[in-house]
Amino acid sequence: MKLSCKESQSTITSYLNTPPQLKYSTSQFFFAWIATFIGVTFPIIGVILAAILVWVWGFRWLDLELLFGMYLFVMLGTTVGFHRLFTHRSFQTSRSIQFILGALGSMSFQGPLIQWVELHRMHHQFSDRNGDPHSPYPHENNILGVFKGFWHAHIGWAFGPMPASNCCAVDLRKSAMIRLVDRLFPFWAFLGVFIPALIGYFVLGWQGAITGFLWGGLIRIFLGHHITWSVNSICHFWGSRSYSTKDQSRNNFIVGIFALGEGWHNNHHAFPFSASHGLRWWQIDISFLIIRFLAMCRLAWQIRLPSLEEINARAKQIT
Numbered sequence: 001m002k003l004s005c006k007e008s009q010s011t012i013t014s015y016l017n018t019p020p021q022l023k024y025s026t027s028q029f030f031f032a033w034i035a036t037f038i039g040v041t042f043p044i045i046g047v048i049l050a051a052i053l054v055w056v057w058g059f060r061w062l063d064l065e066l067l068f069g070m071y072l073f074v075m076l077g078t079t080v081g082f083h084r085l086f087t088h089r090s091f092q093t094s095r096s097i098q099f100i101l102g103a104l105g106s107m108s109f110q111g112p113l114i115q116w117v118e119l120h121r122m123h124h125q126f127s128d129r130n131g132d133p134h135s136p137y138p139h140e141n142n143i144l145g146v147f148k149g150f151w152h153a154h155i156g157w158a159f160g161p162m163p164a165s166n167c168c169a170v171d172l173r174k175s176a177m178i179r180l181v182d183r184l185f186p187f188w189a190f191l192g193v194f195i196p197a198l199i200g201y202f203v204l205g206w207q208g209a210i211t212g213f214l215w216g217g218l219i220r221i222f223l224g225h226h227i228t229w230s231v232n233s234i235c236h237f238w239g240s241r242s243y244s245t246k247d248q249s250r251n252n253f254i255v256g257i258f259a260l261g262e263g264w265h266n267n268h269h270a271f272p273f274s275a276s277h278g279l280r281w282w283q284i285d286i287s288f289l290i291i292r293f294l295a296m297c298r299l300a301w302q303i304r305l306p307s308l309e310e311i312n313a314r315a316k317q318i319t
C-alpha cells in the first residue's frame, strides 16, 4: 500500500475532531486487563529469575549479547516501523521491509500494530488534552498528583479501555498485508522469546535456552516496555523545550539515547512528520541513522524532514 504525502497527512491529523470512544464490553475488558497484567508482570518476574540464575550458574556473555541484539532489532521495529513508518508516514519503503518492521515491532509485546498506531495518533491529535490516552495531565498540584499523573502516563493507561476499532487507522486497515501482520501479533510475540531461547539452546544447551529466554526475551521486553513508556511519561514531564507546541512535550537526553532517538520528544511533537527526531548534530537519533542506511540501500525513499525555515520559525515562537 502506498500513500501520497498529502493523503497520509490528512489520514493522520484531519479526521479526528473529537476524541473517539474508548470502550470494551465487560468480557473484552476483563481479558484485555488480564493480558496487560501478564504482559507487564511476567517480564518483571523474568528479571528476578535471571538475577537468581546469574548467582547460581554464573554470568555468560551470550546472554548479554542476546539481550543487546534482540533489544536493538525489536526496538527498531517499534521506533522505525510502528512509529515513524506506520503512524506518521515519515518515509516510504517496500512491502517486504514494512512486513519485517511490523513483525519486529510486534515482538515488543506492546500490542498489535493497528491498535498501537491508533493510540499513538490519538496521543498526537489530543496531546495533553481530553482524548489523549496517556497524558500525565491534568494532575493535582502536589507530590501525590504528580505521581498519579506519571503512573497513568507510564503504565496506568494500558489497563484502561482502548479505542473502538476503525477510529484512527483506516489507512492501515485497507492493506491486507498490514492486517495480516496485525492479526499475527501472538505469533510474533511468541517468536520474540523463542528465537533467543533457540540460539541459547544451540550454543549452550538447555541452560542456554532458559537464560536466552530470560535475557533475550523477558528482560529485553521489560527494558523495551519501560523505555518506550518513558517517552510517554518522562518526556511529558522533564527535559527541555526547543520548539513551541500545544502540549508539554520535552526533549530528554537520557531517554533519547536509550529509546534510539525517541526521547527528542518536543522536536517530535513540533514536527510529527519528520523521519528524524534529532534536529541538532548532538541529538543522537539511531532510528534515523537506520532510515538513512535503508535509503542508502535504496530501501527507503520520500524521507520527510522539516525545512530550516520551519525549524527556525517554531524555535522563535518559544522565545
Ligand SMILES: [Zn+2]
Residues within 6 Å of the ligand: 123, 127, 231, 232, 236, 249, 265, 269
Ligand atoms: Zn508525546
Ligand SMILES: [Zn+2]
Residues within 6 Å of the ligand: 083, 087, 088, 120, 124, 268, 272
Ligand atoms: Zn509520534
